[in-house]
Amino acid sequence: MSAPLLLMLAICTVWFPSPSRWPSGGRLALAPWAPLLALAVLAGMLAGQVDAIGTAGLALLAAAAWGTTHAPRAWQRASLLVLTLLLALLLALHRWPGFHNVLVVPSAAITADARPFMLYANLDKGAAGLLLLALLAPRIHAWREWRATIGATLLPGAVTIVLVMGLGALAGLVRPALKWPDFTLQFLAINLFLTVVAEEAFFHGVIQHRLQAALQAVRGGTGLALVLSALLFGAAHLGGGLAYAALATVAGAGYGWVFQRSGRIEAAILLHFMLNAVHFLGFTYPALA
Numbered sequence: 001m002s003a004p005l006l007l008m009l010a011i012c013t014v015w016f017p018s019p020s021r022w023p024s025g026g027r028l029a030l031a032p033w034a035p036l037l038a039l040a041v042l043a044g045m046l047a048g049q050v051d052a053i054g055t056a057g058l059a060l061l062a063a064a065a066w067g068t069t070h071a072p073r074a075w076q077r078a079s080l081l082v083l084t085l086l087l088a089l090l091l092a093l094h095r096w097p098g099f100h101n102v103l104v105v106p107s108a109a110i111t112a113d114a115r116p117f118m119l120y121a122n123l124d125k126g127a128a129g130l131l132l133l134a135l136l137a138p139r140i141h142a143w144r145e146w147r148a149t150i151g152a153t154l155l156p157g158a159v160t161i162v163l164v165m166g167l168g169a170l171a172g173l174v175r176p177a178l179k180w181p182d183f184t185l186q187f188l189a190i191n192l193f194l195t196v197v198a199e200e201a202f203f204h205g206v207i208q209h210r211l212q213a214a215l216q217a218v219r220g221g222t223g224l225a226l227v228l229s230a231l232l233f234g235a236a237h238l239g240g241g242l243a244y245a246a247l248a249t250v251a252g253a254g255y256g257w258v259f260q261r262s263g264r265i266e267a268a269i270l271l272h273f274m275l276n277a278v279h280f281l282g283f284t285y286p287a288l289a
């Protein structure tokens with residue numbers, strides 16, 4: 001688990017002060033997450049969890065994401081954005097070769113009436129999320145911003161959680177089931193850092209954020225950007241069935257709502273993680289069999 005742990009630590013350091021504020025003595029100053037990501041990949045290679053093709057995919061994603069904001073011409077930035085989204089999607093869906101993710105919990109049903117599920121520490125999805133978060137998503141850059149971001153999240157967040165879980169119960173997907181399995185802390189950490197961060201960085205930190213900028217001159221463009229990102233988020237969950245995808249669309253609208261209110265990706269990450277934690281700890285997980 002050393003590679004996943006290093007990757008989680010790298011994600012945490014995204015919020016460390018910018019190296020531009022540190023005296024570098026004329027030497028190249030790297031963001032603290034970069035060497036930690038490199039260490040995570042190296043640990044993954046030594047453990048047989050990542051090979052050269054996987055490393056090349058992450059390097060290509062990093063270069064494309066950086067170029068999305070630094071390329072000199074608009075068409076270059078647009079082309080690199082498309083490439084960034086494509087590469088991130090392939091990595092998140094485990095379609096880019098070169099990764100052998102760690103199985104943390106083998107197939108098991110947490111409660112007698114639940115579908116079995118497996119828990120993986122996905123280095124490919126987690127690393128892609130880190131790169132999108134660090135290079136493209138609008139983030140908090142000062143501690144004073146946290147209070148405003150949390151304040152913008154609380155009420156719409158509570159509404160979203162009650163609505164999504166209530167609809168899930170009415171649709172027969174879940175029922176109340178309080179529990180604390182032995183692997184709860186592992187699940188929560190992996191879910192936050194290697195799943196939620198990646199999904200929010202992709203769907204809201206990049207897609208909704210870019211759509212809002214592109215549609216800002218259109219009447220109702222901000223709302224349209226929210227709806228489109230929610231529909232895409234729901235479509236990404238079609239593997240769980242139409243009812244599950246519809247519920248994910250409602251959840252995605254809630255995440256997009258708090259992102260829009262705050263202008264910071266941390267609001268969407270916080271709400272997404274809270275809803276997942278409530279689902280895992282308080283209801284059938286992942287769904288009724």
